[in-house]
Amino acid sequence: MRLSSRAEAASESATLRLSAVAARLRAGGREVLSLLEGEPDLPAPSKVLEATRRALSRGLTRYSDAAGLPELRALISRKLATRNGIAAAPEDILVTNGAKQALYDALQTICGPGDEVLIPSPYWVSFPESVRLAGAKPVFVATRAHQLDVDAVARAVTPRTRAIIINSPNNPTGAVYPAAALRALARLAARRDLLIVSDEAYEDFAYDGAAHLSVAALGAARRTITIQTFSKSYSMTGFRVGFLAAPPEIARAARRLHGHITGNVCTFAQHGAIAALGLGRGELERRRAVYQKRRDLAYALASRGFDCVKPRGGLFVFADARRHLGGHIKDAEGLAEHLLHKAGVSVVPGSACGMEGFLRFSFTSPEPVLREAFARIEAAL
Ligand SMILES: Cc1ncc(COP(=O)(O)O)c(C=O)c1O
Structure with a gap:
């Protein structure tokens, strides 16, 4: 066939x-x-399970807002502001089927044939495929002792480079990128007009006092798509709830695509996510x-x-x-x-x-x- x-x-x-x-x-x-x-x-936390069961018993099993429940997006907006230092209005947030779909939506929105997307290597297995599915070309950039090498990134930029995907804390290496590297990347992105896709799936797993930092809070707010998820932080992998936060123009376009790709994420699973955000540090x-x-x-x-x-x-x-x-x-x-x-x-x-x-x-x-x-x-x- x-x-x-x-x-x-x-x-x-x-x-x-x-x-x-x-x-x-x-x-x-x-x-x-x-x-x-x-x-x-x-x-998964018992309050998350209870909230999900409650949503089911209340009959919250129908289609809902394709961009995500407004109440959940409002809580995500607050969480991004207080925990990550990112200012994103609820309408600039798109709730997705996990970080995986946020990545897919993001790349479908920002790149296509003829574009190159930089990926520091080693990388999470789905990064190159998600770039290829958007018709663009993944270009791998070596890291140094698993850390982001911004000079190597700069050397890899061509007129076709559209974006870079970063992932800190990192899968597979466990590297946590420091503020200096993220700030340098933000400056490079501004200079060369690049977008940054920041996969922060492991944001709550930083050890020995290392702090997870979001590049969107370090000078790259206007050119970063931040991707986070409930999967790892709250052991909610099967709920399939993640999200992206993006500059308004990108968020609007991503929302349009998303409405055709999937519509809303499972409505009662989103109620579980609302409960998760109520749990505190x-x-x-x-x-x-x-x-x-x-x-x-x-x-x-x-x-x-x-x-x-x-x-x-x-x-x-x-x-x-x-x-x-x-x-x-x-x-x-x-x-x-x-x-x-x-x-x-x-x-x-x-x-x-x-x-x-x-x-x-x-x-x-x-x-x-x-x-x-x-x-x-x-x-x-
Ligand atoms: C770096 C990274 N991003 C995203 C994901 C997917 O997360 P989700 O379950 O939210 O789709 C994973 C899961 O393995 C991951 O390692």
Whole structure:
């Protein structure tokens, strides 16, 4: 059958493919431990669940405002102002099916054929595909010790460059970009007329006193699309509620597209998100502290067999595995397959994130699972 060139060209998400292999092994009776997904294992807050159930019992199951419930957008606007230092009116906010759709909407709105979009590498697997789905070309820019290298970004800018996608705290590296780098990027963006797409999915997972900062609050407000989500901060991955906040002209256009792509995000899930925003910092701090402890453990265990930079944020340790390559294991993908079949542990090969020779270990599992998984990995190497 003839399919579109777009569908033919889209590569399968490596994380989804490896999770499917792990699921097949599990179905065959194998116990597979997962260090694969960036999905927080803590339950969603009980107040979020209650609010969602209440919305269902009140019959709030119909279409609603395609841009997002006005009450939710008002709360997001306040949250952006108080926690992130971003001034965004409710009409400049678009509620989306997770950060993933916010990214899709943003790129469909700002770029197309002939445009280039810069992506610091390594990167989250969906960035390049989302750029390609908009018809534009992803251009990868090397990072330095996992940090944003603004000089390298400047060198990669051409007359065709439309935007740059940044992600701090970073998936897969755990890097948290400091204010100086974000300010330098904001200045470069102004000089070269670039837009910035800032994926802040892990904003509430910064460790050791590192602070998550939004580039929109550091001089790039008029050219930044900020993307955030309820998925990670509140363990609401299945709710599919995220959002973007953008300058008015972009927000208006994104809203028009979004109305055709999906219409409103699940109405009762948005009521869960409203409850989440009522929870305050205590809930977020408790969750952050759990993952900081897990980060400590995963980093210590991973460092026994791999060279790792300590992640200052996010939910992953990104490990240099090159000393284990050679012989019958040629690359990171081969090593990930080996660990899956020999050790029964699923991990993401760095090649899926644009960095050969590395593995990404998620630390979203409880401590006993982390200990067992790394013991198995050590035995299999
Ligand atoms: C950097 C990054 N952005 C966005 C997402 C997707 O988040 P959501 O569940 O809100 O679509 C993820 C999830 O893995 C991610 O790692």
